[in-house]
Amino acid sequence: MSDKKVITMNDRIPSLKEQRKQRANRRLLFFLGIFFILLVLMIYFQSPLSNIKEIQVTGNVVAETEEIVQASDLAEGNSIWNLHSEDSITQIEELKEVASADISRKLPNTVEISITEYPRVGYVKQEDGYFPMLESGSLLDVLPDGDVPSDAPVIVADTEMVKLERLAEELGETSDQIKERISEILFIPTEEDPLALRLYMNDGLIVQTSINNFSEWMSPYPSVAKEVDRSKQGILHMKMSPYFEDLNYQEEVEEELQDQEEEADPNE
Numbered sequence: 001m002s003d004k005k006v007i008t009m010n011d012r013i014p015s016l017k018e019q020r021k022q023r024a025n026r027r028l029l030f031f032l033g034i035f036f037i038l039l040v041l042m043i044y045f046q047s048p049l050s051n052i053k054e055i056q057v058t059g060n061v062v063a064e065t066e067e068i069v070q071a072s073d074l075a076e077g078n079s080i081w082n083l084h085s086e087d088s089i090t091q092i093e094e095l096k097e098v099a100s101a102d103i104s105r106k107l108p109n110t111v112e113i114s115i116t117e118y119p120r121v122g123y124v125k126q127e128d129g130y131f132p133m134l135e136s137g138s139l140l141d142v143l144p145d146g147d148v149p150s151d152a153p154v155i156v157a158d159t160e161m162v163k164l165e166r167l168a169e170e171l172g173e174t175s176d177q178i179k180e181r182i183s184e185i186l187f188i189p190t191e192e193d194p195l196a197l198r199l200y201m202n203d204g205l206i207v208q209t210s211i212n213n214f215s216e217w218m219s220p221y222p223s224v225a226k227e228v229d230r231s232k233q234g235i236l237h238m239k240m241s242p243y244f245e246d247l248n249y250q251e252e253v254e255e256e257l258q259d260q261e262e263e264a265d266p267n268e
Helices: 009-046 065-072 085-092 161-173 214-218 221-226 247-264
Strands: 054-058 098-106 110-117 120-126 129-134 154-156 182-187 196-201 206-210 234-237 243-246
Touching: 054 065, 065 085, 065 098, 065 110, 085 098, 120 161, 129 161, 161 214, 206 214, 234 247, 243 247
Parallel strands: 054 110, 120 154, 154 182, 206 234
Antiparallel strands: 098 110, 120 129, 182 196, 196 206, 234 243
16 A cells, blocks of 8 residues: 555645635735826826926037027926927027037936037137137127137138138038147138138148138148148148149249340340
8 A cells, every 4th residue: 555645635725725815915916016106106297296396408518508498498397298309409409509409307307408519610700809600600709808719710701601601511520630730711712712711820831722622621731731841931732632832932933934034025
């Protein structure tokens, strides 16, 4: 006869009842947890707890924080879940200093506006002073009296904004290494090139180029400048094929031609 203990159904019933009770308790706790979470969310959404208590603006250097908040149409006390983000972003990006904007929620009641500004690419010199020019071509308010630009080229221009905007765009695509070497930019339009420019460089060279393809044509400047004989006075033409124009040599040639003409003149 076998020694194995026989467990009857009656012995197992209490264990099965206990397991069913535990599962029922777990389900009850789960649904109570869901109910509690929904209750908390409902109270949060319907109460002042979900209203905006703080608006943070980050990334702005030139643009005023108050101006950005005003442009966004956001205000403390509004529901944090009732943001018209796309409309607010569009309005913020209409500010001349702002290249792009983004709006995000920081629960429980803070809204963050992240700003990316257009970089400053030059200073337009006019009678009233120096006006910072952004990559977009927009001009900011004149610098305070006594402030001298040092972080970007000075642009001497009394010309239409279209040319300034095109130059600003090209300067925005130009490397900082090149821009830091430019002291002053002058517009010198000619019949052949209405967009011609003359650049006075910090290393003493004078460069002639054009707004068209400015960033591309100026990119090899560091290596080209090394090859220029500094004992000679002239202009470095930075275009598709850079070359140095020796002004002293040009004057000598012109004087020689003039002497030859005088010698050939029978009236002399």
